[in-house]
Amino acid sequence: MSFLEVQAVSKRFGGLLAVSDASFTVAEGSITGLIGPNGAGKTTLFAIVSGFEAPNTGEIRWRGERITGRPPHLLAQAGIARTFQIVQPFAGLSVRENIAVGAFLRHPKRAEAIAVAEEVAARVGLTEELDKPAAALTVSGRKRVELAKALATQPKLLLLDEVLAGLNPSEVRDIVPVVRAVRDSGITVLMIEHVMQAVMNLCETVHVLAQGRIIASGTPAEVVADSAVIEAYLGHGAATRLSGGAHA
Amino acid sequence: MTAKDLLPIAIFAILAALLPVFVTAGTWLNFAVFTLILCLAAQGWNILGGYGGQYSFGHAAFFGTGAYVAAILQTRLGINPYPGFLAGIAAAAVIGWIIGFLSFRSGLRGSYFALVTLAFAEVFRVLANAAEFTGGAAGLLIKLDVRPENFQFASRGVFFWVALGLVTVVLVITRALERSRLGAQLVAVRENEDAARALGVDVFRVKLSAITLSAGITGAAGALYAQYFLYLDSSIAYGTWISVEALLAPIIGGAGTVFGPVIGGIILHSLSEFTKSLVGRIPGVDLVIFGVLLILVVRFPPRDIPGVIRAWRKR
Numbered sequence: 001m002s003f004l005e006v007q008a009v010s011k012r013f014g015g016l017l018a019v020s021d022a023s024f025t026v027a028e029g030s031i032t033g034l035i036g037p038n039g040a041g042k043t044t045l046f047a048i049v050s051g052f053e054a055p056n057t058g059e060i061r062w063r064g065e066r067i068t069g070r071p072p073h074l075l076a077q078a079g080i081a082r083t084f085q086i087v088q089p090f091a092g093l094s095v096r097e098n099i100a101v102g103a104f105l106r107h108p109k110r111a112e113a114i115a116v117a118e119e120v121a122a123r124v125g126l127t128e129e130l131d132k133p134a135a136a137l138t139v140s141g142r143k144r145v146e147l148a149k150a151l152a153t154q155p156k157l158l159l160l161d162e163v164l165a166g167l168n169p170s171e172v173r174d175i176v177p178v179v180r181a182v183r184d185s186g187i188t189v190l191m192i193e194h195v196m197q198a199v200m201n202l203c204e205t206v207h208v209l210a211q212g213r214i215i216a217s218g219t220p221a222e223v224v225a226d227s228a229v230i231e232a233y234l235g236h237g238a239a240t241r242l243s244g245g246a247h248a
Numbered sequence: 249m250t251a252k253d254l255l256p257i258a259i260f261a262i263l264a265a266l267l268p269v270f271v272t273a274g275t276w277l278n279f280a281v282f283t284l285i286l287c288l289a290a291q292g293w294n295i296l297g298g299y300g301g302q303y304s305f306g307h308a309a310f311f312g313t314g315a316y317v318a319a320i321l322q323t324r325l326g327i328n329p330y331p332g333f334l335a336g337i338a339a340a341a342v343i344g345w346i347i348g349f350l351s352f353r354s355g356l357r358g359s360y361f362a363l364v365t366l367a368f369a370e371v372f373r374v375l376a377n378a379a380e381f382t383g384g385a386a387g388l389l390i391k392l393d394v395r396p397e398n399f400q401f402a403s404r405g406v407f408f409w410v411a412l413g414l415v416t417v418v419l420v421i422t423r424a425l426e427r428s429r430l431g432a433q434l435v436a437v438r439e440n441e442d443a444a445r446a447l448g449v450d451v452f453r454v455k456l457s458a459i460t461l462s463a464g465i466t467g468a469a470g471a472l473y474a475q476y477f478l479y480l481d482s483s484i485a486y487g488t489w490i491s492v493e494a495l496l497a498p499i500i501g502g503a504g505t506v507f508g509p510v511i512g513g514i515i516l517h518s519l520s521e522f523t524k525s526l527v528g529r530i531p532g533v534d535l536v537i538f539g540v541l542l543i544l545v546v547r548f549p550p551r552d553i554p555g556v557i558r559a560w561r562k563r
Binding site for chain 1: 427428429432433435436439440442443444445446447448449450451
């Protein structure tokens with residue numbers, strides 16, 4: 001029984017097959033990466049796992065239980081939290097109130113929820129910003145709020161949709177240990193990521209999605225050497241040209 | 249909720265309660281009671297529209313239901329007005345729940361939700377105008393029987409205190425909502441529905457709770473209106489005027505704030521009375537004033553009068 005199991009999931013939007021027969025698993029306690037070129041269907045797959053979209057075929061199993069098509073708020077209660085690629089702050093609220101919305105899920109009392117929110121803020125480095133309106137933060141700050149809101153729901157599985165996108169290298173360096181600390185606190189992480197520096201650094205296992213299909217799985221070092229993966233990113237024939245170039 | 253949260257409400261209630269001691273002129277007290285009733289209706293709207301971001305254009309449906317149920321129970325069935333008053337609130341809350349269930353289940357948001365609520369209110373108005381037990385077009389007259397145990401008072405001052413008491417209770421309820429999980433989730437739904445769902449907020453349930461509470465409060469305003477003026481017809485109870493009053497006051501005074509609807513209600517009615525006394529009773533002149541005020545307020549962020557004053561003082 002896997003922690004999270006995606007089985008032969010397909011999702012069609014009109015004529016576009018966004019996800020096609022995708023299967024992969026996530027091991028408990030791991031940091032697993034989901035990478036792939038733009039338009040590969042990563043975000044759609046995330047939306048399916050987190051309940052925002054229902055797949056046309058296939059199913060999602062979470063600790064052996066079928067959760068396909070369950071609405072997001074029930075999945076959040078069960079312990080699956082997600083962040084959004086395009087950050088979704090509650091713009092009119094302070095950072096503290098933003099994070100507290102997540103904390104209220106398991107702490108009905110306001111004082112407790114606020115305390116949890118402040119504790120989570122400290123974990124992601126937002127203590128200084130607690131009283132600022134979320135709309136006033138930098139991109140890096142908003143990404144941290146996005147992460148903190150999800151963490152405040154005290155999930156068992158955290159789905160991170162490009163939390164590092166749009167950050168400069170030093171900001172990436174700052175957040176990488178935060179993500180690792182999240183995993184070390186016992187939360188399994190599944191992350192979509194384009195920043196390869198972070199993927200190589202963080203993930204134990206990586207699944208590569210291209211044109212809706214899983215084309216490779218393995219350790220980061222294995223998949224970046226995989227010829228199917230190189231071709232998916234760089235175009236047909238790229239793998240042979242690269243190895244041919246080495247001969248010349 | 250802490251003592252600090254309740255202090256402004258207590259100060260407001262105590263200061264306002266002194267009004268009938270100093271002002272004894274009937275017309276002024278009449279004006280004050282009427283304003284408080286409309287503030288109460290606006291406080292109801294503020295729960296759903298201000299905190300929840302679900303703009304209803306049909307709070308008349310709840311105002312009218314509260315008013316008719318309270319009036320019909322005593323005129324047709326001879327039930328004491330106090331339980332009748334509570335029944336009016338309950339009936340309005342039930343109607344709110346039903347309208348909420350139907351429209352939120354179908355995922356109506358924004359202008360679609362506004363239009364559906366407007367349509368519901370209009371349907372109720374037409375039905376109340378046609379039905380016999382509502383008195384039809386002739387309306388419904390509650391028999392004058394001035395006894396405190398009959399919820400009728402010889403002095404307008406007493407009625408003022410009753411209305412003020414209800415407004416104060418709702419101020420406390422609103423403050424408690426702000427400090428509660430439901431309140432936080434409701435604001436989250438207003439700000440970003442998808443983000444709220446991802447954090448485990450049951451958006452449908454939260455909206456449904458909000459519209460039920462909202463409708464109950466506006467229903468209380470309707471029931472109080474019936475009890476004070478002792479006359480109702482369909483265009484008073486279910487008329488568009490009350491839907492507009494209920495949403496204008498919070499928007500002008502500060503939607504999604506505890507005092508917003510009360511501040512807005514007082515400003516609106518003081519202005520319209522003032523204009524009437526200046527230019528005489530030209531029909532609709534108060535609506536012109538409301539319109540101009542609304543345009544001015546939404547023209548400049550932060551889009552409510554307390555915000556405009558704060559922005560001014562910062563200069």
